[in-house]
Amino acid sequence: MRIVDIRETAVALNSSLRNAVFDFSEMTTSVVAVITDVIREGRPVIGYAFNSTGRYACGAQMRARFIPRVLKAAPDSLLAPDGRNLDPERVLGCMMQREKPGGHTERSVAIGTIEVAVWDAVAKIEGKPLYRVLADRYNGGVAPERIACYVGGGWYEPGKGIPELLDEIRAKFDEGYDVMKIKVGGATLDEDVRRVEAALDFVGDSGRLAVDANAGFDRARALAYAQAFGRYRLKWFEEPTDPLDYALLAEFSDRYGAPIGTGENLFSTQDVVNLLRFGGLQPERDFIQTDVPQSYGIVQFSRTLAAMRALGWSRERVFPHGGNQMTLHIVAGFGLGGCEAYPGVFGAFAGFADDARVADGWLALPQRPGIGFEGQNALYALMKQMT
Numbered sequence: 001m002r003i004v005d006i007r008e009t010a011v012a013l014n015s016s017l018r019n020a021v022f023d024f025s026e027m028t029t030s031v032v033a034v035i036t037d038v039i040r041e042g043r044p045v046i047g048y049a050f051n052s053t054g055r056y057a058c059g060a061q062m063r064a065r066f067i068p069r070v071l072k073a074a075p076d077s078l079l080a081p082d083g084r085n086l087d088p089e090r091v092l093g094c095m096m097q098r099e100k101p102g103g104h105t106e107r108s109v110a111i112g113t114i115e116v117a118v119w120d121a122v123a124k125i126e127g128k129p130l131y132r133v134l135a136d137r138y139n140g141g142v143a144p145e146r147i148a149c150y151v152g153g154g155w156y157e158p159g160k161g162i163p164e165l166l167d168e169i170r171a172k173f174d175e176g177y178d179v180m181k182i183k184v185g186g187a188t189l190d191e192d193v194r195r196v197e198a199a200l201d202f203v204g205d206s207g208r209l210a211v212d213a214n215a216g217f218d219r220a221r222a223l224a225y226a227q228a229f230g231r232y233r234l235k236w237f238e239e240p241t242d243p244l245d246y247a248l249l250a251e252f253s254d255r256y257g258a259p260i261g262t263g264e265n266l267f268s269t270q271d272v273v274n275l276l277r278f279g280g281l282q283p284e285r286d287f288i289q290t291d292v293p294q295s296y297g298i299v300q301f302s303r304t305l306a307a308m309r310a311l312g313w314s315r316e317r318v319f320p321h322g323g324n325q326m327t328l329h330i331v332a333g334f335g336l337g338g339c340e341a342y343p344g345v346f347g348a349f350a351g352f353a354d355d356a357r358v359a360d361g362w363l364a365l366p367q368r369p370g371i372g373f374e375g376q377n378a379l380y381a382l383m384k385q386m387t
């Protein structure tokens with residue numbers, strides 16, 4: 001058994017959205033195919049992944065270092081000890097050869113995307129949905145039948161006012177979601193207060209509304225929002241500050257006094273540890289939102305969870321970034337708090353299988369082998385072109 005080829009391509013997300021900090025007009029993502037010589041149902045098993053959303057395609061690093069390292073390795077050195085499947089931990093180790101500690105983002109997205117595609121192949125070879133494989137390996141075989149899923153939205157768009165925002169929330173709740181996250185920081189504080197109060201009025205319960213500032217605030221603005229928004233006791237306030245400004249986050253947290261969510265822009269276990277040590281967060285109140293394919297992948301994520309646990313943080317406090325099928329399996333397989341969704345927002349890359357349905361805020365788990373991109377027609381058509 002061996003990996004015969006790894007291919008990658010950059011695809012544009014074609015989105016006109018804007019958050020507090022930037023627009024998505026140039027956004028791309030890397031799609032990866034890991035081709036094996038294992039045959040299932042008459043065809044070679046191919047593992048797929050993409051590098052989530054919000055970070056640009058990173059094919060240059062893949063082509064220059066990570067793909068050649070894997071293809072040059074002795075095939076047996078990438079297998080599990082019984083030789084019956086690939087071992088993602090060994091593939092990760094192979095890609096990390098001759099990589100200097102630190103400087104994570106230059107490579108964590110490229111490595112994580114390939115690593116998740118390897119997991120897709122591993123689960124297909126086992127003939128199980130990925131979350132089952134992960135539950136067996138990382139959660140004592142325990143897997144739920146459904147996971148909590150909230151919907152992200154409330155982006156700023158030209159001509160979109162409060163009535164249009166409420167229409168958007170109503171449509172999402174009609175689809176079956178019962179918690180929604182909206183953007184803040186792309187308007188004035190006064191306007192954002194009006195948006196959030198209108199949204200709160202509509203959803204009727206502060207636990208059903210979160211806000212997301214996309215790390216866009218300087219100190220003055222962060223503290224002004226902390227002052228104005230703390231009283232609403234929202235589900236969480238996401239990324240108020242630069243992700244690495246732990247001192248400012250601690251100051252925000254102190255003034256805000258209600259749940260915070262952050263971590264999608266941290267790419268290493270050490271950065272998460274630093275956040276928990278110095279960011280003023282509390283394990284009974286706050287939420288961690290790392291993006292697994294962007295931060296070295298699933299094996300490294302298991303190490304991050306272990307480091308979090310050592311600091312008193314449980315898995316239920318983790319709501320990973322990225323409303324896609326990769327995240328869905330990771331949430332279910334590790335027993336995390338819940339999953340994000342943004343249906344229809346990032347073209348073919350948004351959302352779950354075409355037949356997936358949300359009811360009362362719960363998402364049933366897919367039963368196709370692997371991650372199941374095969375059930376997501378537009379995305380799978382794109383992926384298949386590579387092979």
Ligand code: MG
Pocket residue numbers: 212214238239264
């Ligand atoms: Mg966010």
